[in-house]
Amino acid sequence: MSGTAGGExxxxxDLHAFYGKSHVLRGVNMDVPKGSVTxxxxxxxxxxxxxxxxxxxxxxxxxxIWFKGEAISGLPSHSIACKGLGYVPENRDVFPLMSxxxxxxxxxxxxxxxxxxxxxxxxxxxxxxxxxxxxxxxxLSGGEKQMLTICRTLMGDPDLxxxxxxxxxxxxxxxxxxxxxxxxxxxxxVSILLVEQKLSIALKIARQVYVMxxxxxxxxxxxxxxxxxxxxxxxxxxx
Amino acid sequence: METVVFAxxxxxxxxxxLFMLSSGLTxxxxxxxxxxxxxxxxxxxGAYFAFTLGQHTGFWFALFLAPIxxxxxxxxxxxxxxxxxxARGHVAELLFTFGLAYxxxxxxxxxxxxxxVAYEIPPELNYSLFELFGxxxxxxxxxxxxxxxxxxxxxWYLLKRTRIxxxxxxxxxxxxxxxxxxxxxxxxxxxxxxAGCALAGLAGVIGGNYLVTxxxxxxxxxxxxxxxxxxxxxxxxxxxxxxxxxxxxxxxFAISIDSSFAEIFSFAGLSADGDIGxxxxxxxxxxxxxxxxVLMLMLRPRxxxxxxxx
Numbered sequence: 001m002s003g004t005a006g007g008e009x010x011x012x013x014d015l016h017a018f019y020g021k022s023h024v025l026r027g028v029n030m031d032v033p034k035g036s037v038t039x040x041x042x043x044x045x046x047x048x049x050x051x052x053x054x055x056x057x058x059x060x061x062x063x064x065i066w067f068k069g070e071a072i073s074g075l076p077s078h079s080i081a082c083k084g085l086g087y088v089p090e091n092r093d094v095f096p097l098m099s100x101x102x103x104x105x106x107x108x109x110x111x112x113x114x115x116x117x118x119x120x121x122x123x124x125x126x127x128x129x130x131x132x133x134x135x136x137x138x139x140l141s142g143g144e145k146q147m148l149t150i151c152r153t154l155m156g157d158p159d160l161x162x163x164x165x166x167x168x169x170x171x172x173x174x175x176x177x178x179x180x181x182x183x184x185x186x187x188x189x190v191s192i193l194l195v196e197q198k199l200s201i202a203l204k205i206a207r208q209v210y211v212m213x214x215x216x217x218x219x220x221x222x223x224x225x226x227x228x229x230x231x232x233x234x235x236x237x238x239x
Numbered sequence: 240m241e242t243v244v245f246a247x248x249x250x251x252x253x254x255x256x257l258f259m260l261s262s263g264l265t266x267x268x269x270x271x272x273x274x275x276x277x278x279x280x281x282x283x284x285g286a287y288f289a290f291t292l293g294q295h296t297g298f299w300f301a302l303f304l305a306p307i308x309x310x311x312x313x314x315x316x317x318x319x320x321x322x323x324x325x326a327r328g329h330v331a332e333l334l335f336t337f338g339l340a341y342x343x344x345x346x347x348x349x350x351x352x353x354x355x356v357a358y359e360i361p362p363e364l365n366y367s368l369f370e371l372f373g374x375x376x377x378x379x380x381x382x383x384x385x386x387x388x389x390x391x392x393x394x395w396y397l398l399k400r401t402r403i404x405x406x407x408x409x410x411x412x413x414x415x416x417x418x419x420x421x422x423x424x425x426x427x428x429x430x431x432x433x434a435g436c437a438l439a440g441l442a443g444v445i446g447g448n449y450l451v452t453x454x455x456x457x458x459x460x461x462x463x464x465x466x467x468x469x470x471x472x473x474x475x476x477x478x479x480x481x482x483x484x485x486x487x488x489x490x491x492f493a494i495s496i497d498s499s500f501a502e503i504f505s506f507a508g509l510s511a512d513g514d515i516g517x518x519x520x521x522x523x524x525x526x527x528x529x530x531x532x533v534l535m536l537m538l539r540p541r542x543x544x545x546x547x548x549x
Contacts, residue, residue, distance in 0.1 A: 081420060
């Protein structure tokens with residue numbers, strides 16, 4: 001499938017997941033190539049977030065998941081994270097009572113092995129976060145919280161980040177900023193699986209597009225190919 | 240004046256001892272979502288371990304060794320017991336710890352017998368340190384105070400000033416997120432449980448010889464510790480600290496007041512003859528913490544500083 005030069009970072013085959021008795025994922029197949037942005041699109045409730053959670057071990061997965069060639073299906077979340085798979089969940093889970101700086105500090109997995117990003121570098125990149133470095137993260141705006149959760153995950157030096165609905169509920173101007181940040185991370189060599197409902201950002205920065213419906217992948221192609229497919233858009237994405 | 244100073248000192252010491260128990264319990268509560276009914280049993284184990292270890296190594300080694308042993312026992316309980324029960328929900332966890340409290344009590348009776356053991360204050364601390372208003376003040380109480388303050392400072396430093404402390408705090412509120420950042424949350428939970436048990440064990444080591452080391456000691460202090468945690472606010476360390484001191488002072492002050500209701504009423508210009516008049520404030524002391532618990536749940540269910548309602 002993927003056919004990109006860098007090879008696959010993440011490979012998902014016949015992935016199933018259940019919430020109690022309801023069968024939420026019904027055989028998801030997906031490849032995330034190295035060094036670029038891959039978008040996973042779909043309406044609410046089709047299983048996009050569950051796919052992310054199953055890959056990360058938060059929801060029990062049935063099926064095969066390989067990350068950098070290694071089988072990770074069924075491993076505990078922290079082991080998956082330690083292999084270099086970062087995850088920014090949809091609810092922007094900052095630690096609200098801790099300062100911005102402490103939030104970033106907790107993103108570091110092992111203090112003895114510094115990653116390619118330092119806290120100071122990160123704060124320099126984001127003046128908004130820098131001016132509030134010692135403020136409790138709970139009082140930040142939605143956009144700032146989103147930036148912080150992405151930066152916190154970067155502190156763990158991941159090779160691939162799964163970002164779930166980063167633009168939900170944000171003002172259009174902030175959406176653009178978040179999009180730019182994600183594109184910049186990809187340029188720095190980190191692969192990204194962007195789970196989104198909105199098409200605008202995804203089509204601008206993604207190299208590959210997957211569309212999900214009823215717990216499985218219903219379309220896969222490049223953004224250019226996708227733009228031609230009004231039928232897919234109408235059937236699976238428009239509300 | 241004399242009564243007030245003694246009650247203040249004793250209340251402080253008793254309150255800090257309660258905090259040693261309630262701090263661990265409240266951390267474990269944040270983690271499990273239910274009260275650990277067996278928490279005071281680890282306090283009892285601390286006293287018994289110190290008694291037995293002390294016979295071989297002396298009190299000072301036992302002071303360090305016994306809490307470590309209790310912590311190790313706690314880690315085993317968490318790893319092989321609670322972790323499995325956790326998946327089945329809160330009721331199962333609560334019943335598990337309830338059963339565990341009885342199991343520990345029966346085990347203690349089998350190993351050490353049904354009656355109190357002769358776990359005594361070490362001779363080098365069994366003297367009066369100073370004289371206050373003509374009364375001797377035992378050195379051991381000041382030692383208890385010093386150990387409690389050292390523990391308080393250590394706990395505060397660990398939780399607020401170290402990265403592992405930040406990871407612990409974050410794990411208590413956002414376990415999934417913390418594990419996605421690559422931290423081993425099940426191991427952190429085991430360490431928190433073990434550390435909470437070790438603190439309870441330490442309270443047993445320094446309290447067991449001052450009070451009495453017997454199989455019923457867990458059940459006599461356990462309910463008071465629950466009161467502290469509920470009054471302080473479930474899951475709040477600051478709340479547990481304030482509530483520990485509050486209940487410490489409340490009880491020691493009440494005990495030291497000998498006046499009866501008749502005297503108080505007559506002071507207020509009322510008359511209260513008969514049975515009610517004969518009740519003394521001191522005799523109400525054991526009831527006060529529970530009265531506070533009941534009132535707290537009625538009037539302020541989230542406790543002094545808690546974030547969630549019980």
